[in-house]
Every structure is written in C-alpha cells, then in structure tokens.
Amino acid sequence: MKDNEDGFVEIEKVDSATEQFHQQQEQQPVMPSIYTTLTKQQMFQNITKSFRGEESFATDQPQEFQPLDNLSSRLRCTSLDCIELGNFVGKGGEGRVYSGRWKKSQVAIKVISHPYMTKTLANHLDLIMNISNSYCIPHHAYTYDSDNSKLYIIMEKMDCSLWEFIIENKKRLSVKEKIEIFLCISKGMFYLHDMKPPILHLDLKLENILMNVGQNGKPSHVKLTDFGLAQFKTTDLLVLDSPLGTLRAISPEILRNGECSEKCDVYSFGILMYELLFSKVAYVDEDDSVDGNEMILMAVANQNRRPKIPLIHDKYCDNEQELPLFEELLDLMQKCWNNSPSERPSFDDITSTLEKLLL
Numbered sequence: 296m297k298d299n300e301d302g303f304v305e306i307e308k309v310d311s312a313t314e315q316f317h318q319q320q321e322q323q324p325v326m327p328s329i330y331t332t333l334t335k336q337q338m339f340q341n342i343t344k345s346f347r348g349e350e351s352f353a354t355d356q357p358q359e360f361q362p363l364d365n366l367s368s369r370l371r372c373t374s375l376d377c378i379e380l381g382n383f384v385g386k387g388g389e390g391r392v393y394s395g396r397w398k399k400s401q402v403a404i405k406v407i408s409h410p411y412m413t414k415t416l417a418n419h420l421d422l423i424m425n426i427s428n429s430y431c432i433p434h435h436a437y438t439y440d441s442d443n444s445k446l447y448i449i450m451e452k453m454d455c456s457l458w459e460f461i462i463e464n465k466k467r468l469s470v471k472e473k474i475e476i477f478l479c480i481s482k483g484m485f486y487l488h489d490m491k492p493p494i495l496h497l498d499l500k501l502e503n504i505l506m507n508v509g510q511n512g513k514p515s516h517v518k519l520t521d522f523g524l525a526q527f528k529t530t531d532l533l534v535l536d537s538p539l540g541t542l543r544a545i546s547p548e549i550l551r552n553g554e555c556s557e558k559c560d561v562y563s564f565g566i567l568m569y570e571l572l573f574s575k576v577a578y579v580d581e582d583d584s585v586d587g588n589e590m591i592l593m594a595v596a597n598q599n600r601r602p603k604i605p606l607i608h609d610k611y612c613d614n615e616q617e618l619p620l621f622e623e624l625l626d627l628m629q630k631c632w633n634n635s636p637s638e639r640p641s642f643d644d645i646t647s648t649l650e651k652l653l654l
Contacts (some may be wrong), residue, residue: 334490336389371438378447380404385502394452402435403452406445416446422494423448423522430483432505432520453505453518460514461501461574470617472513473571473654478649479517480504480564485642487522488557495555496522499563500544501570542592543577548636552595558636564645565631569602571623573611579603599634621650 321488376638381394390407397404409416424434436449460466468476480499487494496503498521509515546562548554578591581603594600604625605611612618628649633639640648 298643302338314403320346323451327632347522348586349611359370359565373438373449375438375440375447378404378438378449380406382394391427393585395449397436397449401452403447403450405450407440407448409444409446411441411444420448423466424491426487426522428483428486430479430518431486431522450520451518453516453520454507456502456506456507457514458501458506460508461571465574466512467574468513469613470611470620470624474620474649474652476504476506476514476517477568477624478646478653480519481642481646483519483522484560484564485646487519488560488642493557495557496563497555499560500567504567519548542588545595546636547596547599547634550592556636557641560580561631561639562633562636564642565639566602566625566627568628568631569604572621572628573605601629601632623648623652 366565377397379396381396383391384394384403386392390405393404393406395402406556418435424437427433432453434448435451438447439445439622440447452574461468484496484499485497496519499519503521505518505520506514544563544566546559548556549559567579578588591600608621608625610616611622627640627645630638630640631645
C-alpha cells in the first residue's frame with residue numbers, strides 16, 4: 296500500500312448524500328421549559344454510555360498484536376501485505392471504508408483507528424469474525440497495523456447501500472419488494488439477537504443495509520453491515536448539524552438514560568421502515584424542522600415525537616391491491632417505534648408478520 300505521511304492512502308473528500316442536509320442551520324432558539332426533563336449534556340452522556348457499554352476499550356492494557364485464541368478466527372488473521380486499498384467508499388461512525396483486493400478478490404475494507412490491541416477488542420473481533428448468516432455481511436479476515444494504529448477488517452463487497460438506492464438514486468420499489476427487503480433485515484436482526492450473548496446493532500439504518508443490484512435493476516442479496524461495531528463509534532455521532540446521522544433512528548430510552556436492549560434495534564427498524572416506505576429521510580422537511588435537530592431529539596425522548604406520517608398513501612403504492620399491505624406495514628412500523636420498549640415486537644414476531652404479508 297502506498298501511504299502518505301500519516302500512514303494513510305490519500306483520500307479525496309466525498310460529499311455525503313444530499314447538499315440540503317448539510318446546510319448550516321440558523322442559531323437554535325432557547326430551549327423551552329417542556330424539555331427540562333433532559334438536558335443536551337445528559338443526552339450526549341447517555342448516547343456515549345450506550346455505545347461504549349460498561350467496559351471501555353480504553354481501560355484495557357495494551358497488548359502486542361497476536362491472532363485470536365479461537366481457531367476459526369486465528370485462521371482469518373491476515374498479513375498487511377496481502378491487502379490492497381482502493382478507492383475511498385464512505386465514512387461511518389467507526390471508521391472509513393475502501394474498496395480493495397485481498398487474495399485476488401474484490402472486497403470492502405473497513406479501516407478503524409485504534410491506539411492499541413486489547414483483550415476486549417480481540418474478544419470482540421472473535422465474535423464478529425464467527426458470525427455466519429445469509430443476511431449479515433461476512434467478515435473474511437482482519438489485521439492490525441501497530442505502526443499506524445489501524446485495524447483493518449476485510450468484508451464482502453456489495454454494489455451499494457439501501458440509502459444510495461432509495462434516497463440518492465430515488466429508485467421506486469413495489470410494496471411487495473419493500474416487504475421482501477424488510478424481511479431480509481428482520482431475519483438478520485433475529486439471528487444477531489438470538490446469539491449468546493445477543494449482538495445489538497445500535498446503528499440500524501438505510502446506510503447500513505447493503506445490497507447488490509440484479510439485472511432487472513432491483514435489489515438482491517440484502518444484508519446487514521456494521522453490526523457489533525457499536526464500541527468503535529466516535530464522538531462524530533454526537534454532531535447534530537444534520538439529520539443524516541445515526542441519531543435520527545436512536546431510541547428514546549437511549550436518549551433518556553443510555554439503556555440498551557434488543558428493543559432499541561426494533562425502534563430503529565421502525566424508523567428504517569418509515570424511510571423505505573415513504574422514500575424520505577425521517578424528520579426532514581417537516582413543518583417544525585426549523586426548531587433544529589437537537590430539539591427534535593429532545594421531543595423524541597420527552598414527548599413521544601416520531602416522523603410525520605403522510606395522510607394520503609395511494610401515491611406510495613403501484614396499484615389499489617397494494618394499499619392494504621401498505622397499511623399493514625404502517626401498523627407494524629408504529630408498533631416498532633412504540634415509546635415503551637416492552638410494547639415493541641421482537642424480530643421473531645416481526646419476521647412472522649412480514650412472512651404472512653407475503654402469502
């Protein structure tokens with residue numbers, strides 16, 4: 296690999312999605328008294344707590360990098376010389392993604408800055424390296440560059456994200472095709488939550504659903520990505536200057552107290568359903584969006600705020616026969632984003648509901 300002075304390949308800055316979401320907003324108004332139950336500082340602390348968990352990587356002692364103890368994971372430790380970094384693809388909360396080559400195969404390579412290898416990090420890599428499911432992106436191999444403090448995770452390469460397909464490229468799908476996508480996501484999430492211990496995604500959104508595009512121009516091989524990487528999230532997630540961020544799908548209980556459970560992912564799935572059903576980003580262009588994204592999050596946490604559902608649904612269906620299915624999906628969506636975690640369905644329940652809709 297050809298590195299520049301800081302040990303990285305040269306990268307051109309890539310604009311994110313749509314310019315309108317990156318325009319600077321006017322100075323935020325003074326927060327009214329109805330929001331006094333949760334302060335901005337408390338909200339940030341709760342979000343950080345939820346991503347970091349009880350045990351931070353920073354508390355571990357540095358270790359010399361070695362392959363993991365688990366045999367199957369140890370076989371997936373690769374040499375840095377085997378990796379060829381290609382073009383920059385995108386940036387997430389936990390690192391940068393590049394196209395690349397590994398063992399003569401086209402792959403995606405996630406590069407995560409991490410100061411040193413730790414036992415916690417090694418155990419976490421062991422976990423995600425052994426995930427095997429048709430609806431989850433496989434992680435082929437990993438390596439750690441101690442000179443530049445970079446962790447490289449080699450993954451299957453897909454054509455694009457659901458965000459690119461629906462929001463950026465404005466592709467239209469039938470209601471049945473959307474149900475099939477929801478079903479793939481739900482099955483993948485059920486697999487993760489059914490693991491011992493359960494793996495929480497905590498960043499479930501259109502951007503983290505990858506897919507290939509078939510010859511008919513339709514999605515195929517829909518898969519989850521970035522699962523199990525919540526501990527790598529950076530403080531970039533806490534920037535509230537754009538609704539494009541992860542925070543648009545974060546559950547109210549995380550905002551209120553930082554508590555995480557499988558039902559946090561169910562809430563995020565509800566927001567994802569909204570965005571796919573209506574082909575729009577949650578909370579964007581709503582009448583009161585002038586209040587600012589921070590105020591919207593406060594309302595999500597304290598006032599059961601949710602994205603506004605259009606009153607007329609016909610235009611989101613290809614024909615009259617699709618309308619009843621669309622209404623069923625809206626009902627499921629609202630159950631998923633219920634303010635009470637205990638009232639939200641599990642992904643087992645969601646999968647069963649979606650399968651019945653396809654009969």
